[in-house]
Amino acid sequence: MSEEKIIGKGTWIDKLASELLEREKELGRNLDLINVESGLGASGIPHIGSLGDAVRAYGVKLALENLGYKSELIAYSDDLDGLRKIPEGMQEFGLDEHLGKPVSLIPDPYGCHDSYGMHMSSILLDGLDKVGIEYEFRRAKETYNQGLLKNQIHTILENSTKIGDKISELVGQEKYQKYLPYFPVCKECNRLYTAEATEYISDKKIVKYNCHDTEIGSKMIKGCGHQGEADITKDLGKLAWKVEFAARWSAFDIRFEAYGKDIMDSVKVNDWVADDILQFPHPHHVKYEMFLDKGGKKISKSLGNVITAQKWLEFGNSKSILLLLYKRITGARELGFDDIPGLMNEYNELEDTYFGRIKVDNQAKLTKLKGLYEYVNLLNPPKQSSIHVNYRLLIELTKIFKENRNERVMKKLIDYGVIKEEGNQEIQKLIEIAGNYSDEFDEQEKIEVELDNTAKKAISLLITELEKEEDPEDIQNTIYQIAKGNDVQPKDFFRILYQIILGTSRGPKIGPFITDIGRKQVAKTLSEYV
Known part of the structure; x- marks a missing residue:
């Protein structure tokens, strides 16, 4: 191969x-x-x-x-x-x-x-x-206003009948067989979509329009009844979406534009308008x-x-x-x-x-x-890597420490051996945004962890220990003994706990960390997995 x-x-x-x-x-x-x-x-x-x-x-x-x-x-x-x-x-x-x-x-x-x-x-x-x-x-x-699209507008309006028929053929929309694909801004009420253009006077570059009631979405927008004319080279108006992209591509010499699937029909028509009407090969696309x-x-x-x-x-x-x-x-x-x-x-x-x-x-x-x-x-x-601190670890620590948060979280990170010294501005910024997160969102989305029955049994036993009224003398050792007594490799059990609590395979020493978070809080988190 x-x-x-x-x-x-x-x-x-x-x-x-x-x-x-x-x-x-x-x-x-x-x-x-x-x-x-x-x-x-x-x-x-x-x-x-x-x-x-x-x-x-x-x-x-x-x-x-x-x-x-x-x-x-x-x-x-x-x-x-x-x-x-x-x-x-x-x-x-x-x-x-x-x-x-x-x-x-x-x-x-x-x-x-x-x-x-x-x-x-x-x-x-x-x-x-x-x-x-x-x-x-x-x-x-x-x-x-600057007339940067005036040549494209003129060409599109001169070919409006052909374009209206093609829009109907490509996407089934018949609107532009009746109206021009251009909306002047009504000179009386400043509305756009109520002023529908009915005729283009090519030699004067003027469109005639009527401002009448128009349904936009599910709402009826009142037109003012004005019948007027608009000069495409100086009066305010805009092309309909079905043709405007093509005009921009041609005017600005655009070679690439991505698009969302919600405007697929508009892109399909605009590609044809660019290629066949404006003689400008449409840009390369990617749909997302x-x-x-x-x-x-x-x-x-x-x-x-x-x-x-x-x-x-x-x-x-x-x-x-x-x-x-x-x-x-x-x-x-x-x-x-x-x-x-x-x-x-x-x-x-x-x-x-x-x-x-x-x-x-x-x-x-x-x-x-x-x-x-x-x-x-x-x-x-x-040129070199930044200092890495697990973001979920920061969220858990910022939940614990509300007062003097930056200083106290920084000290904990040093205690855990995650960082060597205080004062790193990058870490301070991370603590700040993690604190914003923990303040705003009480619950994090449950992290998916695959567990077999042996691991679930060991987790259940750990939950029981963590929920006891009296503190276990040594949580780290308790976890180790539960793993050994239930045919789970201690290093695998530690990894599972890190995955559940932090979404990663490693972290600070687990016993002191559980104590810092709170035994009952950790027990509550673990209980979602058994």
């Missing part, structure tokens, strides 16, 4: 960049600058999935640069999108009167940005900044699954079940976010804050692999893991 060819650093990101380059060369396009794009929604609070779109596109940019090409990430905020419904948790701001208006024309309910749309965009941009992503930011409002909440629902701005980068970073570091997003791109994943401890520890293991402390015999796997580590560090890995 031939050896698997390793591309770049051996990850899916490198494979994607290589496929992109191969396609570009076949198309014969100039490769002096390869632009990748991420679209940012500005109609609700951006979540970790929104962040992921840009982070992954940035990964492709890095891979292209690693292969010797210049690349830029364009982060495009669709802040001319109309507000379709009020996001969960924002009912108090009285946004109902603004339904149907472009989010860049709605005042910022928090009063700190020039519009609602810019406020929402800023949350995502702040998240990108915090995890170290570099980008060129472009706003839809400015893009349209959406993040789901722990109940299996799609994480959504409007549903209010969002996990923002800012909230995540209260409990985990930026490396845990980047690891989550760069591990893989395919497959739907349920996501919650309880994933943070596992990702924090997984990063430590990845770092140990990178620096050779964990041995991996399979060369292809080792290359891939090292590559993943480098991407999580945005292809600028540290």
Whole structure:
């Protein structure tokens, strides 16, 4: 069997960049600058999935640069999108009167940005900044105001009949056989989706429109009845999603854009519009699954079940976010804050692999893991490893010590032999975020550990000892004797206990650690496994 060819650093990101380059060369396009794009929604609070779109596109940019090409990430905020419904948790701001208006024309309910749309965009941009992503930011409002899409809009509207028929054929939507795929902003009421364009006067570059009642989602939005005209080169308006991506790709020379499965139909149509109408070969794509909440629902701005980068970073570091997003791109994943401890520890293991402390015999796997580590560090890995402290250990210790937390947890870590001295700022930051986690979440998700009946019996006996009123004289010895008396190797029993309590195969001396956590608390945790 031939050896698997390793591309770049051996990850899916490198494979994607290589496929992109191969396609570009076949198309014969100039490769002096390869632009990748991420679209940012500005109609609700951006979540970790929104962040992921840009982070992954940035990964492709890095891979292209690693292969010797210049690349830029364009982060495009669709802040001319109309507000379709009020996001969960924002009912108090009285946004109902603004339904149907472009989010860049709605005042910022928090009063700190020039519009609602810019406020929402800023949350995502702040998240990108915090995890170290570099980008060129472009706003839809400015893009349209500056006429950067005017040639594409003109060509699309001249071919609107052909496009309307193709949309009906490809995705079964007949709306654009009746109306143009362009929404002017009504000059009377500032609404977008109520102003439906009915005619394009090509030589004057003007659309005629009627502003009438329109159903958006399940809600009827009142139109003002205005019949007007809009100049596509200077009046505010925007292309429909079914054609707008294609216009952007052509105008900004975009060669790569990932997309979520929820907009598959739009991408299918836009690819055809780019190829057949604008004569611009559509970008290379990769489709990704959406993040789901722990109940299996799609994480959504409007549903209010969002996990923002800012909230995540209260409990985990930026490396845990980047690891989550760069591990893989395919497959739907349920996501919650309880994933943070596992990702924090997984990063430590990845770092140990990178620096050779964990041995991996399979060369292809080792290359891939090292590559993943480098991407999580945005292809600028540290020269030496950081000090590692098991994150679940920190959570348990911060549960115990509420007062003078940093100092007391630090002392315990020294007692356990985990660190040698106090004052390390990196460890102090870890204690701080682990403390945030333990304060916010009382219960951690149960860690899966495979146990046979012998191990379960030994755990039951240990629970009995831990639940006794009087302290066992020596918990460490008690555990050792229970293991020996029940045909369990002591080292295996210690490992099982570490797995249950800390999610790892080793840790501080188990007896004193159980005493610190509290015998009855540990007994309660163990009882879930028998």
